[in-house]
Amino acid sequence: MRGVPGTVEGYRALARGRLGGEVWDFFEGGAESERTVGDNRRAFGRVTLRPRVLVDVSRCDTAVEVLGARLRTPVGVAPTAYHRLAHPDGEVATAQGAGAAGALFVVSIYASRTIEDVAAAATSPWWLQLYWLRRRDILADLVARAAAAGCGAVVLTVDAPRLGRRHRDARNGFALGPGIRAANLDSAVTASAHLPAAGRSALAAHAVEAVDPSVTWSDLAWLRARSDLPLVLKGVLTAQDAALAVDHGADAVVVSNHGGRQLDRAPATLDALAEVVAAVGGAIPVLLDGGVRGGTDAFAALALGARAVLLGRPALWGLAAGGAAGVAGVLDLATEELAHTMALAGRPDLASIDGSAVRLRAEAR
Numbered sequence: 001m002r003g004v005p006g007t008v009e010g011y012r013a014l015a016r017g018r019l020g021g022e023v024w025d026f027f028e029g030g031a032e033s034e035r036t037v038g039d040n041r042r043a044f045g046r047v048t049l050r051p052r053v054l055v056d057v058s059r060c061d062t063a064v065e066v067l068g069a070r071l072r073t074p075v076g077v078a079p080t081a082y083h084r085l086a087h088p089d090g091e092v093a094t095a096q097g098a099g100a101a102g103a104l105f106v107v108s109i110y111a112s113r114t115i116e117d118v119a120a121a122a123t124s125p126w127w128l129q130l131y132w133l134r135r136r137d138i139l140a141d142l143v144a145r146a147a148a149a150g151c152g153a154v155v156l157t158v159d160a161p162r163l164g165r166r167h168r169d170a171r172n173g174f175a176l177g178p179g180i181r182a183a184n185l186d187s188a189v190t191a192s193a194h195l196p197a198a199g200r201s202a203l204a205a206h207a208v209e210a211v212d213p214s215v216t217w218s219d220l221a222w223l224r225a226r227s228d229l230p231l232v233l234k235g236v237l238t239a240q241d242a243a244l245a246v247d248h249g250a251d252a253v254v255v256s257n258h259g260g261r262q263l264d265r266a267p268a269t270l271d272a273l274a275e276v277v278a279a280v281g282g283a284i285p286v287l288l289d290g291g292v293r294g295g296t297d298a299f300a301a302l303a304l305g306a307r308a309v310l311l312g313r314p315a316l317w318g319l320a321a322g323g324a325a326g327v328a329g330v331l332d333l334a335t336e337e338l339a340h341t342m343a344l345a346g347r348p349d350l351a352s353i354d355g356s357a358v359r360l361r362a363e364a365r
C-alpha cells in the first residue's frame with residue numbers, strides 16, 4: 001500500500017476515496033436518526049484517564065486470552081457482511097490482515113468468501129457469527145463446516161430479529177450487485193438481497209424473509225447441541241439479558257448495539273458496559289464493540305471490564321484502503337496506541353488496567 005496512513009482516520013479518508021457512494025453509505029450508516037452511532041463515539045469522549053507514575057513500563061504487554069484464543073492484542077475485527085464490497089479479496093484479505101496483527105477475526109455469516117477459504121488464509125484465531133435463519137438446516141450445516149475448518153467459537157447476533165431502518169440504504173435503493181454474494185449460503189436463499197427496489201433496502205427485505213424473529217432464550221439449547229464450540233451472544237446491552245446469557249450457558253457476551261445500525265436510541269456500548277460486567281460477575285468474558293477507533297478507546301473499555309474490543313467500520317476502512325495490509329495497519333495502529341497509553345498510564349499489562357484507571361465525566365445536559 002502506497003502512502004500508509006499514520007492514523008485510523010487516515011484509513012477512513014483513503015477508504016472514502018475508493019468506495020462508491022452507496023457502499024460508503026452502507027458501511028457508515030446507522031438506524032433512523034443515527035443518534036446511537038454518534039453516542040458510541042461521544043461516550044468515549046467522556047472518559048478521562050487516571051495515570052499512575054513510577055511504575056516499570058519498560059515492557060507493555062498487550063497479549064490476551066479469550067475463550068482459549070491466544071491473541072497478541074485485545075483489539076479484534078467485528079463481524080461485518082460482504083467484505084468484497086471493500087476489496088476484491090474480501091474476507092481472505094481480512095483474515096490475512098488479522099493474522100499479521102495477531103488479532104481475532106469474527107467472520108460474518110454474510111461473508112463474501114467461503115469459510116474454508118478464510119480458514120486457509122487465517123493465521124490467528126477466527127470465530128463464525130450467525131444470524132438465526134429460519135432455515136435451521138443451514139445453521140446446522142454452517143456450524144459443522146466451521147468446526148471442521150478450525151473455528152474457535154460461534155457468535156450468535158441477538159440484536160437483529162429484523163434489520164434496523166437505515167434511511168441511507170432505503171434512499172439509495174441499496175441492493176447487492178451480481179459480483180458480491182454471501183458465499184456460504186445457497187444463492188436461492190439470498191436472492192432477495194440482490195433485488196433493487198426504489199425507496200427500500202434489499203438487505204432489509206432479505207432479512208424479513210431469511211431471519212427468524214421468533215427465537216427466544218429457550219432456542220439456544222438447539223444451537224448448543226449442534227457443536228461443542230463455545231457460544232458467544234453479540235448484542236447484549238442490559239444487566240437482565242447478561243444474567244440470562246449466563247443462566248443459559250453462554251460462554252461470552254459482546255456488548256454491542258450493532259454500531260448503531262439496529263435500535264436507534266439504544267445506549268452507547270461504553271455506557272452499557274458497566275451494568276453488563278456487574279451482572280455477569282466474572283462468570284464469563286465480556287467483549288465490546290461500537291465506536292472503538294483506537295488504542296485509547298480500547299484502554300477505556302478494558303478498564304471498565306471488557307476482556308477485548310472489536311472494530312467494525314475501521315477494519316472495513318483498512319480493507320478498502322489497502323487489503324490485508326490495510327487491515328493489519330489499522331489493527332497495529334490501535335495496538336501500538338494501546339501499548340503507548342498503557343505506558344503513560346502506568347499499566348504495563350492488561351490485568352493492571354482496572355476501574356481505577358479511568359473516570360467517566362457525567363454527560364453534559
Ligand SMILES: Cc1cc2nc3c(=O)[nH]c(=O)nc-3n(C[C@H](O)[C@H](O)[C@H](O)COP(=O)(O)O)c2cc1C
Pocket residue numbers: 026027028040078079080081108109110129157234256257258259260261289290291292310311312313314
Ligand atoms: C457494514 C457493516 C456490516 C455489518 N454486518 C454485520 C454482520 O454481518 N453481523 C453482525 O453481527 N454485525 C454486523 N455489523 C455490526 C458489527 O459487527 C459491529 O457491531 C459494529 O460495526 C461495531 O461498531 P463500529 O462500526 O463503530 O466499530 C455490521 C456493521 C457494519 C458497519
Ligand SMILES: CCCCCCC(=O)C(=O)O
Pocket residue numbers: 080081110131163203204206207211258261
Ligand atoms: C440479515 C441480512 C443482511 C445482513 C447485513 C449485515 C448487517 O448486519 C448490517 O449491519 O448491515
